[in-house]
Amino acid sequence: MLFNSLSFAIFLPIVFILYWFVTNKSLKLQNLLLLASSYFFYACWDYRFLFLLAFSTFLDFYTGQRIYAAENKASKKFWLWLSVGINVGLLGVFKYYNFFAGSFIDLLSEFGVKTTFSALNILLPVGISFYTFHGLSYVFDISNGKTKPCYQFVDYAVFVSFFPLLVAGPIERATHLLPQIQKERSFSYAQAVNGMRQILWGYFKKVAIADNCAEYVTMIFNNYQHYPGSVVLMGAVLFTIEVYCDFSGYSDIALGVARLFGIELLRNFAFPFFSRSIAEFWRRWHISLSSWFKDYVYIPLGGSKVSAWKRVRNTFIIFLLSGIWHGASWTYVIWGALSALFIMPSILMKSNRTYTDIVAKGKLFPTFDELWRMALTFALTVLSLAIFRSSDIVNAFYFIGRIFSSSILVKPTGEMFMGGSVHILFLLAVVTLFMMMEWLGRENKFAIETTGDRKPRPVRWAFYLVIVMLTFYMTGVPQQFVYFQF
Numbered sequence: 001m002l003f004n005s006l007s008f009a010i011f012l013p014i015v016f017i018l019y020w021f022v023t024n025k026s027l028k029l030q031n032l033l034l035l036a037s038s039y040f041f042y043a044c045w046d047y048r049f050l051f052l053l054a055f056s057t058f059l060d061f062y063t064g065q066r067i068y069a070a071e072n073k074a075s076k077k078f079w080l081w082l083s084v085g086i087n088v089g090l091l092g093v094f095k096y097y098n099f100f101a102g103s104f105i106d107l108l109s110e111f112g113v114k115t116t117f118s119a120l121n122i123l124l125p126v127g128i129s130f131y132t133f134h135g136l137s138y139v140f141d142i143s144n145g146k147t148k149p150c151y152q153f154v155d156y157a158v159f160v161s162f163f164p165l166l167v168a169g170p171i172e173r174a175t176h177l178l179p180q181i182q183k184e185r186s187f188s189y190a191q192a193v194n195g196m197r198q199i200l201w202g203y204f205k206k207v208a209i210a211d212n213c214a215e216y217v218t219m220i221f222n223n224y225q226h227y228p229g230s231v232v233l234m235g236a237v238l239f240t241i242e243v244y245c246d247f248s249g250y251s252d253i254a255l256g257v258a259r260l261f262g263i264e265l266l267r268n269f270a271f272p273f274f275s276r277s278i279a280e281f282w283r284r285w286h287i288s289l290s291s292w293f294k295d296y297v298y299i300p301l302g303g304s305k306v307s308a309w310k311r312v313r314n315t316f317i318i319f320l321l322s323g324i325w326h327g328a329s330w331t332y333v334i335w336g337a338l339s340a341l342f343i344m345p346s347i348l349m350k351s352n353r354t355y356t357d358i359v360a361k362g363k364l365f366p367t368f369d370e371l372w373r374m375a376l377t378f379a380l381t382v383l384s385l386a387i388f389r390s391s392d393i394v395n396a397f398y399f400i401g402r403i404f405s406s407s408i409l410v411k412p413t414g415e416m417f418m419g420g421s422v423h424i425l426f427l428l429a430v431v432t433l434f435m436m437m438e439w440l441g442r443e444n445k446f447a448i449e450t451t452g453d454r455k456p457r458p459v460r461w462a463f464y465l466v467i468v469m470l471t472f473y474m475t476g477v478p479q480q481f482v483y484f485q486f
Contacts, residue, residue, distance in 0.1 A: 001044035003253045004207055016260055020187050027184055031154050038163040049125040057160045059086055060135035064142045064149040076143060083139045087132050094124055096328045127167035129325060133292055134160050138174040140296050147175050155181050164254040168481055170268040170288035185262035195259030201448050202252030204467050208474040209434055210246035212427050213238045221389055224399050229408035236386040241431060243385060246482045252446055271442045274359050276373040278342045278380060279352035293318040308348060315347050316340045331396055335388040342380050358443055
């Protein structure tokens with residue numbers, strides 16, 4: 001069930017009404033409703049994988065209790081690594097078996113060795129990377145003494161499978177979400193209005209910008225050999241905008257929907273395009289995943305409080321893991337390695353915490369120094385994401401080579417784009433408007449969080465109407481959310 005589908009437009013109001021008007025007198029009934037709704041939501045994708053979701057949930061629910069009750073370190077480690085081993089094993093089989101088996105076969109074939117390995121004809125369960133990491137964070141936090149186990153299965157199952165975040169995050173922590181699930185919730189009009197604003201902004205980013213960018217991105221990446229470097233560069237920039245608007249749009253909708261049910265989810269994006277360094281960018285992009293790797297991999301390895309060599313090692317480990325987490329492709333691995341190289345200077349010079357404030361806070365315009373730093377960070381992001389988007393390493397190499405060829409000076413014409421120059425120019429105008437709104441709202445949790453708060457109601461509603469009209473006007477062929485494949 002897509003957020004941008006008619007079925008979800010019917011599903012959400014029904015759950016909302018049942019939640020606040022039928023089950024509102026009982027926390028247990030509310031949580032049971034959320035669990036049933038979440039499993040129905042997931043079943044709409046593929047009901048066959050409900051068992052896998054339920055098994056993963058029960059595994060961590062049980063092992064979490066065993067870890068907490070363990071009488072010695074050996075017993076605690078046994079139950080912890082049992083949970084980790086099974087979770088990672090399932091993730092590995094469904095997501096990575098064919099990739100590693102194929103790579104192994106190709107390697108042996110280079111030496112003339114034939115093997116009997118074969119690929120498995122299995123589907124990738126949607127959301128498996130996200131709900132697996134939910135469960136792992138829970139058992140890690142119990143093992144580290146940061147939280148106590150949950151003894152109500154329904155409550156824990158809602159934490160793992162809450163439908164707004166089930167298939168594409170954000171990756172929640174038990175210490176943040178479980179207490180909200182376990183306590184009484186009352187309807188807040190202000191919270192609901194704030195949630196509706198964020199949902200609106202999320203749909204605008206997804207439907208009006210990401211889906212329209214995706215059409216040009218697909219066209220350019222699939223036929224880059226036939227386009228000049230200027231158009232290929234435009235394709236790389238449009239993909240960067242697409243993946244941000246698509247994924248952050250999903251996160252906005254997820255956070256907004258959760259607020260309708262009185263629940264606050266973790267923030268996943270904090271205006272990353274206005275970052276002044278790669279280190280700052282990674283504090284603002286896919287925050288829940290970056291912080292997950294920092295807390296459960298980077299810091300246990302020693303973090304930055306170790307020798308220079310170990311800082312380099314630790315940084316490469318988390319970025320390579322991040323690349324592999326995204327999928328079974330060497331382009332993701334190279335993207336992770338390149339991201340580690342880009343951030344390495346700040347790690348070695350211990351300047352990665354230089355920019356922790358909001359750029360140009362309280363000002364309309366950035367300084368020249370801030371501007372060129374943001375431009376450089378954006379350029380490096382575009383370069384790395386071009387590799388991320390490419391079908392394979394060879395095409396990534398030639399794609400980037402096309403950008404740096406002499407044809408970069410060729411002026412793009414309307415004939416190079418489907419729909420002619422009018423459509424692409426209109427899209428670029430809307431993207432410019434979007435970036436302006438993001439800049440003006442960068443001190444908020446999302447761009448239009450406080451837009452019009454001090455304006456008369458007719459002005460506010462006129463603004464919302466413009467956003468809705470732009471969204472509907474630019475609605476094209478619905479595209480699946482990019483991160484559903486991860």
